[in-house]
Amino acid sequence: IIDITTLKKDYHVGEVTVHALRGVDLKINEGEFVAIMGASGSGKSTMLNIIGCLDRPTDGTYFLDGVNVAGMSKNERAAMRNLKLGFVFQSYNLLSRTSALENVELPLMYNRVISARERREKAVAALEAVGLADRMGHMPNQLSGGQQQRVAIARSLVNDPVVILADEATGNLDTRTSYEIMSLFQDLNAKGKTIVFVTHEPDIARCMTRSVVFRDGHIIREEEVKNR
Amino acid sequence: IIDITTLKKDYHVGEVTVHALRGVDLKINEGEFVAIMGASGSGKSTMLNIIGCLDRPTDGTYFLDGVNVAGMSKNERAAMRNLKLGFVFQSYNLLSRTSALENVELPLMYNRVISARERREKAVAALEAVGLADRMGHMPNQLSGGQQQRVAIARSLVNDPVVILADEATGNLDTRTSYEIMSLFQDLNAKGKTIVFVTHEPDIARCMTRSVVFRDGHIIREEEVKNR
Numbered sequence: 001i002i003d004i005t006t007l008k009k010d011y012h013v014g015e016v017t018v019h020a021l022r023g024v025d026l027k028i029n030e031g032e033f034v035a036i037m038g039a040s041g042s043g044k045s046t047m048l049n050i051i052g053c054l055d056r057p058t059d060g061t062y063f064l065d066g067v068n069v070a071g072m073s074k075n076e077r078a079a080m081r082n083l084k085l086g087f088v089f090q091s092y093n094l095l096s097r098t099s100a101l102e103n104v105e106l107p108l109m110y111n112r113v114i115s116a117r118e119r120r121e122k123a124v125a126a127l128e129a130v131g132l133a134d135r136m137g138h139m140p141n142q143l144s145g146g147q148q149q150r151v152a153i154a155r156s157l158v159n160d161p162v163v164i165l166a167d168e169a170t171g172n173l174d175t176r177t178s179y180e181i182m183s184l185f186q187d188l189n190a191k192g193k194t195i196v197f198v199t200h201e202p203d204i205a206r207c208m209t210r211s212v213v214f215r216d217g218h219i220i221r222e223e224e225v226k227n228r
Numbered sequence: 229i230i231d232i233t234t235l236k237k238d239y240h241v242g243e244v245t246v247h248a249l250r251g252v253d254l255k256i257n258e259g260e261f262v263a264i265m266g267a268s269g270s271g272k273s274t275m276l277n278i279i280g281c282l283d284r285p286t287d288g289t290y291f292l293d294g295v296n297v298a299g300m301s302k303n304e305r306a307a308m309r310n311l312k313l314g315f316v317f318q319s320y321n322l323l324s325r326t327s328a329l330e331n332v333e334l335p336l337m338y339n340r341v342i343s344a345r346e347r348r349e350k351a352v353a354a355l356e357a358v359g360l361a362d363r364m365g366h367m368p369n370q371l372s373g374g375q376q377q378r379v380a381i382a383r384s385l386v387n388d389p390v391v392i393l394a395d396e397a398t399g400n401l402d403t404r405t406s407y408e409i410m411s412l413f414q415d416l417n418a419k420g421k422t423i424v425f426v427t428h429e430p431d432i433a434r435c436m437t438r439s440v441v442f443r444d445g446h447i448i449r450e451e452e453v454k455n456r
């Protein structure tokens with residue numbers, strides 16, 4: 001479902017060129033649950049933003065579900081995102097002055113098929129699944145760090161995407177809440193969802209099926225997870 | 229240095245009152261390194277914001293370095309913060325379109341005694357200490373999540389504060405970078421700095437001298453850390 005070859009991404013800061021990704025080959029099959037690990041600054045978020053059609057590679061090829069994404073226009077990429085992908089950003093990216101419930105309903109606003117009532121029901125169910133039934137009316141600045149992160153997780157699940165991309169989704173959560181969230185993702189994976197999950201915690205990566213380690217914009221290791 | 233009794237903090241969201249802190253007693257002596265732990269939404273950040281003179285309690289008393297803070301005006305609290313405290317927010321709070329170096333220099337702008345040259349030297353030294361010598365000219369949106377967090381840590385150290393308050397300072401960092409940062413804080417603590425450090429990771433809390441656990445706005449456990 002994800003097929004990437006010799007992918008490069010450069011950023012230009014003044015005179016300097018930062019080589020965030022220096023030629024990455026990565027294949028992810030449908031139904032896999034893949035951990036992306038690596039040191040701070042090694043290129044994990046850059047990789048996820050490109051897989052998520054949020055940023056364009058400098059060089060290399062990328063096929064999502066058989067379609068050549070590197071050649072797509074901005075609008076085609078946006079349509080692809082809204083239909084197939086669910087995304088949890090490292091910095092949550094919730095809309096301020098917008099309640100938790102409205103933030104979670106947002107991805108469904110693009111979906112012309114479902115009614116307002118059905119949209120509300122799906123959003124309520126997603127917030128209950130992450131343990132926030134009692135905070136639906138709160139704005140992001142009225143929620144703790146971990147609660148905002150859980151709103152972002154609920155939003156990524158609400159349009160029933162084919163692929164879920166999560167960047168440090170349990171970074172701000174205590175151990176117990178983290179495991180509740182991981183078992184939620186494991187249930188979704190068991191139902192056939194493909195999940196790509198950036199984490200720096202080895203305990204969390206052990207819940208997945210495969211792990212890929214980045215260093216300085218390269219993949220230095222790939223291994224199957226044995227005892228989940 | 230920090231003396232808190234029966235501290236309460238309520239938030240009002242529409243008709244609902246959220247009791248974030250429900251009567252907290254906490255004494256912290258000079259030179260201690262205290263971990264604050266607890267589930268997501270248990271009141272850790274609220275506690276840290278009040279200790280950091282960023283928010284006012286609804287009820288109870290708070291003395292910082294022998295001075296009654298609960299009775300202070302907004303300007304008195306700001307002066308107290310800039311002189312005595314260093315703060316690492318859970319959401320970094322870096323100024324956008326401002327370089328890493330300028331963000332770290334910011335707390336020193338209030339200090340009329342030191343020259344622009346000395347201010348620059350201290351900021352460079354702080355960024356080198358957190359491993360970002362090669363990213364000083366980057367804006368926050370040109371840094372990875374972990375790098376932004378390290379800029380925030382450097383900023384909290386640059387004015388040589390008496391008390392450092394850190395909220396999930398290693399939340400976005402890989403294990404190796406986390407331990408480099410923790411040994412930085414342990415060195416500062418060995419030199420006499422008082423540090424209050426929110427974390428949800430037991431391995432990180434083991435680097436400190438004492439740990440305090442919150443649940444639903446109360447302290448449910450306090451214990452000395454034996455084998456650091």
Ligand SMILES: Nc1ncnc2c1ncn2[C@@H]1O[C@H](COP(=O)(O)OP(=O)(O)OP(=O)(O)O)[C@@H](O)[C@H]1O
Binds near residue numbers: 135248
């Ligand atoms: N401005 C606010 N308005 C209303 N409620 C708030 C506000 N800030 C925090 N809360 C509530 O107060 C409680 C405590 O929040 P706090 O941010 O202190 O939690 P925390 O322990 O830091 O959690 P986390 O580990 O998720 O960061 C939460 O239930 C939260 O919903």
Ligand SMILES: Nc1ncnc2c1ncn2[C@@H]1O[C@H](COP(=O)(O)OP(=O)(O)OP(=O)(O)O)[C@@H](O)[C@H]1O
Binds near residue numbers: 363373
């Ligand atoms: N917009 C940008 N402009 C310039 N450089 C950037 C930009 N975004 C990222 N970088 C650089 O690219 C490298 C990779 O960043 P990336 O965000 O992918 O790291 P990461 O592995 O997610 O790290 P972390 O664990 O700290 O979140 C970093 O060195 C960073 O400084």
Ligand SMILES: [Mg+2]
Binds near residue numbers: 044046373374
């Ligand atoms: Mg990242």
Ligand SMILES: [Mg+2]
Binds near residue numbers: 145274
């Ligand atoms: Mg918090």
